[in-house]
Amino acid sequence: MNxxxxxxxxxxxxxxxxxxxxxxxxxxxxxxxxxxxxxxGLDGDLIGNRRYHGGDDQAVYAYAREDxxxxxxxxxxxxxxxxFGENLTTLGxxxxxxxxxxxxxxxxxxxxxxxxxxxxxxxTFTTFLGIRGWADTFTRxxxxxxxxxxxxxxxxxxGDPVTVTDRPxxxxxxxxxxxxxxSEPGLLPDILVADAxxxxxxxxxxxxxxxxx
Numbered sequence: 001m002n003x004x005x006x007x008x009x010x011x012x013x014x015x016x017x018x019x020x021x022x023x024x025x026x027x028x029x030x031x032x033x034x035x036x037x038x039x040x041g042l043d044g045d046l047i048g049n050r051r052y053h054g055g056d057d058q059a060v061y062a063y064a065r066e067d068x069x070x071x072x073x074x075x076x077x078x079x080x081x082x083x084f085g086e087n088l089t090t091l092g093x094x095x096x097x098x099x100x101x102x103x104x105x106x107x108x109x110x111x112x113x114x115x116x117x118x119x120x121x122x123x124t125f126t127t128f129l130g131i132r133g134w135a136d137t138f139t140r141x142x143x144x145x146x147x148x149x150x151x152x153x154x155x156x157x158x159g160d161p162v163t164v165t166d167r168p169x170x171x172x173x174x175x176x177x178x179x180x181x182x183s184e185p186g187l188l189p190d191i192l193v194a195d196a197x198x199x200x201x202x203x204x205x206x207x208x209x210x211x212x213x
Contacts, residue, residue: 015124016047016048018085019083019086021081025156025157026155028113028154029043030056030149031054031056031059034050034056041060048124056150057116057200058116058147059150060088060147060150061147061148062086068083068084068089070143075131083129085125092162093162093164095145096174097174099174100115100170100197101166101168101196101197102166102168104163106162106163107155108160109156110152111152113148113151114149114150115146115148115174116196116197117146117174117198118145118147118175120181139182139183140183142178143175144174146174168194170194172193177191177197181204188209189209
């Protein structure tokens with residue numbers, strides 16, 4: 001696992017999408033409200049647009065190295081760890097199959113994260129990669145990566161193991177939520193059984209189903 005923590009200005013102004021791997025230990029904690037807090041859960045990281053990104057339910061973003069390798073073959077280009085804006089580039093973790101509410105223990109410093117919601121592609125992501133129609137291509141692939149909230153703060157560094165310590169039995173995965181929200185609205189009722197689903201995603205799903213908030 002590598003940790004992408006540095007940032008630079010993005011193509012459309014101040015953005016934190018340009019992550020760079022680091023070998024240093026990084027402190028991770030719950031960032032609080034995304035508009036008043038630091039945005040990111042990682043010390044030294046940047047969330048440029050806090051209207052849509054950051055906060056407790058998007059404190060840490062993880063993407064699987066195996067999925068990046070697949071995109072390398074599809075796109076015929078090299079993709080370094082952090083290229084998708086992820087904080088954690090995992091190895092040997094089924095990120096798409098991770099269950100909402102699943103908890104990960106990272107390293108030996110007590111850090112525990114909880115899977116909260118999938119990532120959805122945005123204009124900055126498309127512009128950063130410079131691929132026309134990227135949002136549609138990314139959506140069709142159904143491998144969005146996972147946002148996680150911080151349950152116990154701690155420090156993490158590249159190479160620390162990820163251990164799944166708890167997995168709810170409702171079966172609502174990152175991949176299922178992504179499909180429900182992006183391309184298969186018939187699945188929306190199914191995702192509401194996940195108690196740990198990010199409240200913002202829950203509200204959007206209920207609104208689209210015509211349910212009271």
